[in-house]
Amino acid sequence: MASRAPMGECAAAQAALGRVTARHQQLALLLGSAADCAQLREELQERGKEAQELGMGLRQQLEAGLRPMPGPEEQLELERLWVQLLSALELFQQDLCRAHHLSQLFPLQGHGPQPLRTGIASRGGAGAVWSWRRASRKGGRSRGTEQAGAGPGLEDRMAQVGVMLAEMETSLNIPVWTVEATEAAWAECGSTGEAEGTGSEIPGGTEAPRHCCTMS
Amino acid sequence: YTVDPKGQQRIWSALCPYHPLQIEGLLMEMQNPDTGIKTHTQRVMITNIPHAVAGGDILQWIIQHLQITEEEALRLGTMVVKFGYIYPLQEPKNLTLKTDNNLYRFQVSCLVAKMLWLCVTPTFPSIYLAKKNIKRKGDLEEYEKEHYNLLNKKINYKWDFIIMQAKEQYKAGKERKKADRYALDCQERAYWFVHRTPIMYYRQALMKSTVKSSVSLEGLVKYAQQLLTNDPFLAVCLPSNPWITDDPTFWDLNAKLVEIPTRMRVERWAINFSELIRDPKGRQNFQLFLKKEFSGENLSFWEACEDLKYGDQSKVKEKAEEIYKLFLAPGARRWINIDGTTMGITVKGLKHPHRYVLDAAQTHIYMLMKKDSYGRYLKSPTYKEMLDKAIVPQQTVRKSSNFSFTRRQLRSSPSPVILRQLEEEAKAREAATAVDITQLCQFTAPVPHLAVYTGTRAPPSPSNPSPSCLVPTNLPLQSPGHVALPNSTVCPSPISVALESAPGLETRWETNGCNSSHFPSITESTEISTDSESGPCNSQVPGHADTKVPPKARMSLSFSRFLKRGCLNSPVFATLSPKCPAVPHGKVQPLDDLEQQLQQTSKRVAK
Numbered sequence: 144m145a146s147r148a149p150m151g152e153c154a155a156a157q158a159a160l161g162r163v164t165a166r167h168q169q170l171a172l173l174l175g176s177a178a179d180c181a182q183l184r185e186e187l188q189e190r191g192k193e194a195q196e197l198g199m200g201l202r203q204q205l206e207a208g209l210r211p212m213p214g215p216e217e218q219l220e221l222e223r224l225w226v227q228l229l230s231a232l233e234l235f236q237q238d239l240c241r242a243h244h245l246s247q248l249f250p251l252q253g254h255g256p257q258p259l260r261t262g263i264a265s266r267g268g269a270g271a272v273w274s275w276r277r278a279s280r281k282g283g284r285s286r287g288t289e290q291a292g293a294g295p296g297l298e299d300r301m302a303q304v305g306v307m308l309a310e311m312e313t314s315l316n317i318p319v320w321t322v323e324a325t326e327a328a329w330a331e332c333g334s335t336g337e338a339e340g341t342g343s344e345i346p347g348g349t350e351a352p353r354h355c356c357t358m359s
Numbered sequence: 360y361t362v363d364p365k366g367q368q369r370i371w372s373a374l375c376p377y378h379p380l381q382i383e384g385l386l387m388e389m390q391n392p393d394t395g396i397k398t399h400t401q402r403v404m405i406t407n408i409p410h411a412v413a414g415g416d417i418l419q420w421i422i423q424h425l426q427i428t429e430e431e432a433l434r435l436g437t438m439v440v441k442f443g444y445i446y447p448l449q450e451p452k453n454l455t456l457k458t459d460n461n462l463y464r465f466q467v468s469c470l471v472a473k474m475l476w477l478c479v480t481p482t483f484p485s486i487y488l489a490k491k492n493i494k495r496k497g498d499l500e501e502y503e504k505e506h507y508n509l510l511n512k513k514i515n516y517k518w519d520f521i522i523m524q525a526k527e528q529y530k531a532g533k534e535r536k537k538a539d540r541y542a543l544d545c546q547e548r549a550y551w552f553v554h555r556t557p558i559m560y561y562r563q564a565l566m567k568s569t570v571k572s573s574v575s576l577e578g579l580v581k582y583a584q585q586l587l588t589n590d591p592f593l594a595v596c597l598p599s600n601p602w603i604t605d606d607p608t609f610w611d612l613n614a615k616l617v618e619i620p621t622r623m624r625v626e627r628w629a630i631n632f633s634e635l636i637r638d639p640k641g642r643q644n645f646q647l648f649l650k651k652e653f654s655g656e657n658l659s660f661w662e663a664c665e666d667l668k669y670g671d672q673s674k675v676k677e678k679a680e681e682i683y684k685l686f687l688a689p690g691a692r693r694w695i696n697i698d699g700t701t702m703g704i705t706v707k708g709l710k711h712p713h714r715y716v717l718d719a720a721q722t723h724i725y726m727l728m729k730k731d732s733y734g735r736y737l738k739s740p741t742y743k744e745m746l747d748k749a750i751v752p753q754q755t756v757r758k759s760s761n762f763s764f765t766r767r768q769l770r771s772s773p774s775p776v777i778l779r780q781l782e783e784e785a786k787a788r789e790a791a792t793a794v795d796i797t798q799l800c801q802f803t804a805p806v807p808h809l810a811v812y813t814g815t816r817a818p819p820s821p822s823n824p825s826p827s828c829l830v831p832t833n834l835p836l837q838s839p840g841h842v843a844l845p846n847s848t849v850c851p852s853p854i855s856v857a858l859e860s861a862p863g864l865e866t867r868w869e870t871n872g873c874n875s876s877h878f879p880s881i882t883e884s885t886e887i888s889t890d891s892e893s894g895p896c897n898s899q900v901p902g903h904a905d906t907k908v909p910p911k912a913r914m915s916l917s918f919s920r921f922l923k924r925g926c927l928n929s930p931v932f933a934t935l936s937p938k939c940p941a942v943p944h945g946k947v948q949p950l951d952d953l954e955q956q957l958q959q960t961s962k963r964v965a966k
Contacts, residue, residue, distance in 0.1 A: 158523070165527035169535075172543060175467065223519065230520040234482060260390050260398060260410035261467045262542030318572060324518035328511040331489050331522050332497035 150217070153204050153224050160197040160228070164235045166190050171238050174245035176263040181251055187242060188296050195300055198232050202311060209315055226322045229311060236304045243297040386444050389420060390465060396420045401448060401462055408538045411448060411464055414457040433458070443553030451549060466546055482517060485510045487551050489525035490532075502555060585630060589623055597621070598752040605769050612752060615639050622749035629737055632729040636661075648741040649732060656693035657724050657732070660686045664721035668714045679712035687720070697723045 167190040173179055174187075205228065208221045249258065389395045389412075401411040414436075421432040436456035439445050440463070447453055448462040456463075488507045491499060499507065511518060532540055588594045591602075591609065601607045612621055620640050628635040628644075635641040642658060649655045663682045667675065686695050687705065697705075701719050708716040736742055 161520075161523045161527045162531075165524060165531045168528065169531045172467075178539070226516055227520040227523070230482065230517045231524070233480070234524065237480075257387075257390060257392060259465065259467050260392075261465050261546060262401075262408050262410045263539050264409050319516050321572070322516040324511075324515050324522075326519060326522055328508065328518075329492065329497055331525060332492045334493060334526065 150220055153201065153208070153221070156197060156201045156204065157224055157227055157231070160194060160201060160231050163190055163194040163197060164231055164238070167194055167235065167242075168238045171242035171245070173263060174242055175249040175259045176261055177258045178263045179249060179251065179258055184246065184251065191239065191242075191297070191300050194235055195304060198228065198235070198304070198307065201228055202307065206315065209317075222317050223322050223325070225311075225315065225317055226319050229308065229319065232304055232308050232311075236301060236308065239297055239301040239304065243301055246297060382439070382442075382444065386439070386465065388424065389417070399462065401464075403541060406538045406541060408542050410542075411462040412445075413459070414447075414461040414463060415459050417445070417456060417463065418458045441553075443550060446546070446549030446553070448545065451545075451552060454553070464542070464545070466549060481510050481514050482521065484551060484554075485514065485517070485521045486525045486528065487547065489522055490529050493525060493529050506555070586627075589627060595754065597623075598755040601770070601772070604755070606755065607770055607772070608752070608755075610772050612750070616643065619748055619750055620745070622746070622751045625742075625746050625749040628742075632733045635733065635736075636725075636728075644741060644745050645732075645736055648736045648739050649728075651739075651741070652732065652735070654732060656686060656695050657728050659693065660695045661721060661724055661728070664717045667717060672714060675714055676712050679709055679716055682717065683709055695720075695724060696727075 167187065170183060170187045170190060173183060201224075205221055205225050209218065209225070212218065213221060396412045396416050398409065399411045399413065401408045417436055418429070418432055421427070421436055422429055425432070425435075427435075433456060437454075440447065440456050441454045443454075443466055445463045446466055447455075447457070448464060450461070484506065488499065488503055488510070491503070492507070514521075532543070535543070591600050596609055598608050598612075599606050601609050611617070613624060616639055624638065624640070628638060628641045635645055642662070646655055646658050649658055660682070663678075663686070667678050667682065670678070683691075683706075685691055686693050687702070688694075697720050701723050705717060705720045708719075
């Protein structure tokens with residue numbers, strides 16, 4: 144019988160899931176662009192697999208925690224995490240859907256349309272835009288680079304996550320709307336991941352002054 | 360601005376062949392490294408970002424590729440920008456195509472099946488706004504701030520997740536190469552600028568009153584408890600449950616506009632106003648009461664609004680006009696009393712009528728009836744009489760002889776399709792008999808034609824008993840359709856007519872087999888909508904009822920039983936559906952036939 148994981152573990156797993164899904168999304172954004180390549184798709188698969196596994200694990204932990212009724216505080220927290228998990232999986236599934244669609248429209252092999260020219264330059268190798276873990280990659284590049292990376296993997300995963308979501312929604316009787324945000328609105332304004340740097344080097348605001356953009 | 364038709368054609372044929380998606384095809388062509396638009400590198404400070412195109416080049420390319428005029432190309436180009444397929448780099452909020460060196464870039468999400476993209480749930484814009492908050496420390500546009508607040512309220516339960524995800528995405532983004540990050544950020548920003556949801560949508564969503572789930576659950580429990588006794592499956596069903604005993608008396612007794620309703624049904628009207636108003640019989644009784652108080656127009660107006668909402672939508676404009684003339688216009692014949700503000704809103708809305716244009720007025724009248732008339736109604740003799748008259752059927756025991764283990768086809772409750780048809784036919788017949796037939800085609804007839812029903816018409820020929828069913832003997836006619844239900848006179852249902860006219864049919868009659876179920880509908884329809892009057896307009900004269908009934912005697916027995924039951928609507932179908940649907944192919948039975956049959960059957964049915 145699965146023992147109740149301590150709360151901290153669940154929260155950590157949730158955070159990890161968030162990281163992986165964010166990475167996955169960023170990768171999916173590049174499909175069809177000039178940066179699209181076999182490695183990218185491979186990386187995408189990896190992240191997808193990781194996210195799915197994290198999701199499954201977290202689901203089991205939370206279910207184990209919630210099934211025998213926990214104390215009220217614990218229950219509140221677990222329910223909160225449950226709702227977060229649901230939201231994360233929903234988002235992940237939508238990303239999978241897009242990724243699948245894009246990878247079908249722009250197959251790496253065969254006669255597909257030209258890659259989209261949306262401002263992403265193609266760069267391979269170590270400086271590849273998609274590799275976040277070049278330093279920490281285990282096992283090197285031993286994976287087959289032949290696979291297109293798209294197709295069945297993504298589609299299956301999409302279906303599996305869909306099934307998981309459906310099961311989760313019916314397994315535990317948690318009304319999602321009862322969960323309230325712990326952070327106030329606008330609280331994130333004070334936070335940055337790391338220091339933003341000295342303002343931004345690139346004017347990313349909507350009022351990008353004209354003189355900054357020139358043709359070359 | 361004149362359109363070159365050939366040029367238009369070229370645009371469309373150019374868009375179609377490349378790709379199943381049309382505009383996307385053109386954009387793919389634009390992107391073609393060989394034949395597409397020349398690209399430049401955008402230089403932002405010290406960073407180079409590729410794949411920028413100049414506005415002037417876009418224009419020229421369109422002109423050459425599609426062989427259209429500059430004017431058309433400009434229009435097309437601007438459309439392409441407005442829809443977000445291409446976004447401007449230097450003036451991100453200016454969604455036009457500038458024909459100089461202004462730079463643009465292609466939006467990936469628009470090139471690949473937009474519907475799959477980010478706008479699916481409120482989660483996506485929320486994450487975007489939260490990310491922007493992080494980046495710009497809360498410095499958002501006004502409309503973005505509003506959106507943020509609304510989204511925060513709307514999906515508050517997801518908010519922790521949204522913030523977490525925003526932070527992660529922000530972090531992940533920062534780890535990119537600067538140029539890529541910039542390009543992606545611009546693209547995202549452009550996307551959300553084009554797809555900014557009208558704030559009204561969210562405001563309206565939030566304005567809907569929210570109720571605590573515990574409160575609404577309590578309400579549900581209370582509702583279920585209160586109406587438990589009325590449920591034919593969970594409580595005793597009198598006289599018996601047709602689904603079990605195959606005895607349809609229950610359905611007959613609870614028909615939509617049965618002559619005498621059951622006591623349980625009448626008691627139900629006292630539970631709350633909505634129970635009263637959703638029961639056609641309840642409405643009928645309530646209308647009786649209202650007329651005594653000279654406020655019958657309220658309920659009539661309410662019913663007219665229901666018809667507008669749920670009835671034939673192709674006639675919305677006409678219906679709305681008629682309602683206005685009858686109920687709302689200054690000096691209208693059945694003017695309803697609503698406050699100035701509501702009247703103002705309504706009249707304004709009527710310039711562009713649609714099915715919900717009268718909602719405000721209808722709500723006002725509904726609340727008026729509920730808060731004012733309803734209370735008095737429950738204490739009124741009208742209601743009390745109905746309560747006294749109401750029947751309490753004896754519970755019948757299932758006859759064991761009926762019971763068999765073999766799979767028998769149980770009788771079904773009347774088909775709503777058939778019921779509807781019969782109602783409409785009956786209505787058409789009544790409308791035909793009541794109106795001067797030479798005055799057909801009153802589809803656009805304004806109110807004055809309705810005077811025909813006010814009692815100022817020529818008295819019906821004495822040999823025709825049918826109008827006598829319409830005209831009450833003891834109640835005054837105030838205006839059309841204020842016709843009291845004939846309690847004493849029973850008029851034959853159209854079924855009887857059908858049965859009579861078809862050869863070789865059995866015509867068995869039971870005392871409760873005939874009722875005036877259709878007349879109230881007709882009276883309402885006469886006063887509300889000229890649509891039903893249009894029925895006679897498209898008449899196909901001779902007895903349609905005949906054609907409905909199969910000539911085969913073998914089938915006729917069960918069919919006649921079915922038809923007979925069919926004239927009585929099951930309460931299952933009692934909804935708020937309109938009482939006066941338009942009669943698209945109203946058929947009229949010639950008066951002679953009708954009068955003959957009516958004479959015959961009204962002799963039989965005694966009441």
